[in-house]
Amino acid sequence: MAQYVALTYTADVDWSDPEHAEAMREYSRFGAEHRNVIRGGAPLYPTSTATTVRVVGARGGDVVTADGPYAETKEALTGFYLIEAADLDEAVRVAAEIPAAWNGAVEVRPVIELGG
């Protein structure tokens, strides 16, 4: 079996807002129907919560963070990691170790935790 990542593109909305409850139910329905093939996934908070991390030069260089999503078109999306961290500082520290941080950029976006 091969694996695929399915990236979703929609309006830049806050899924945690109750006004999107109906849309979220549709996603849950999709999730339930395809339970046997889904290995993971999560809704993300809107791009206003994103932080773009870059490392100057090479590994271990100065870490430069910027408010907002990765907004250039030079580079392409080439991979992703799901990271567990206590807070944004910890997440940024990990992101700054990803080679893409000095070869391009790493966008760090908080995941909406469902349930609970």
Added chain:
Amino acid sequence: MSEPHHALAEIVRAEGTRIVATLARTLGDLQSAEDAMQEAAVRALREWPRTGVPESPRAWLIVTARRAAIDRIRRESARAGKERAGMELILPGDLPDTVVRDDQLRLIFTCCHPALSLPAQVTLTLRVLCGLDLPQIAAVLLTTESAVAKRLTRTRGKIARARIPYRVPSDEELPQRLAAVCAVIHASYTAAHSRLGGDTVRDPGATREAVRLARLVQAAMPDEVMPAAVLALILLTEARTPARLDEHGDPVILAEQDRTRWDRGLIAEGLRLLDRSLRRSGGVADPYQLQAAIAAEHARAADYRDTDWAEIVRLYDLLLSVRPDDAARIARAVAVAEAHGPAAGLSALDAMPRGPVTHRWQAVRAELLARDGHLTEAADGMRRALTPDVNAAERRYRERRIALWEQS
């Protein structure tokens, strides 16, 4: 606003900015902390005029804010259908100054976090740490109240959702993070100070709060070079405030300020801080130290004509070598004109890297042309400096200059 009411509002604002930091830590959420503090402030301003100011305003505000926070949490859990049994906020009735200071410091690093944009950091700092309201922030940042409100909501949302921590950074992170804090404090002060006067801002509250913040960070980290330099720069600038506006609230240029009205106490404190900061940095000066050193040269001169302009040119050259920007280049050209005559100043202005021509550049060039005897050219140039982004006080001043040059 009546005088007693204004005094009460001042106590509430001053204590409020301190308490909100502790509330944010206990509640784990800035928005809830600010909401609770807001409710407590409203109640204080309603009740204190009747009951008198309580013996400890801080304790009163804490107890009231805590009650407001608990009520809100109960309401929200009831609405969400969740029980948060045994939910009690651990908040003492009164707080020692050391706890307040540590909490404020944590909140400063949160508000000045590098994952937030500089405008977001400055806006949040003015709101949360300086306790300014939306109309004041809009006036200081030259924007609208709705834009301020929108930016604050977005910024608080990011702090909560991306989990920007409430923490003083570790030693290895500190230099970079402290630089961000200093940049925000300086930007907040500069924004507030430069809008003061004319018909923009008459309330000095914003500058006072920025000074308080600069003092707080410097006192908390007395061994660090940068906070001392920023505070020195701010105090040396602040010292000139009594002479900076005329009776109509219009700005008075440095050459014409009554130096006897400068605050000698602030100057002495600023000079002392600058001296200590320079000794600690071992000869390598940062932009704040250099700007403070320039302000110190002006402060030391008894009269505009006694100013050591050659030294000021030298300091601007150093400043431009570490942080090149047009404001410093223009100020350097003025110093060159004072040291070597208007023609030399004009050459310095014309030698600036070609960028978009600003009204400030036009206005300074016109002044130097006038001093060099080219009055018609000067008046023409000054007319070009009357662009729509010039504030009313500055516009009046420039119009007076044009009239003067056209008469002679």
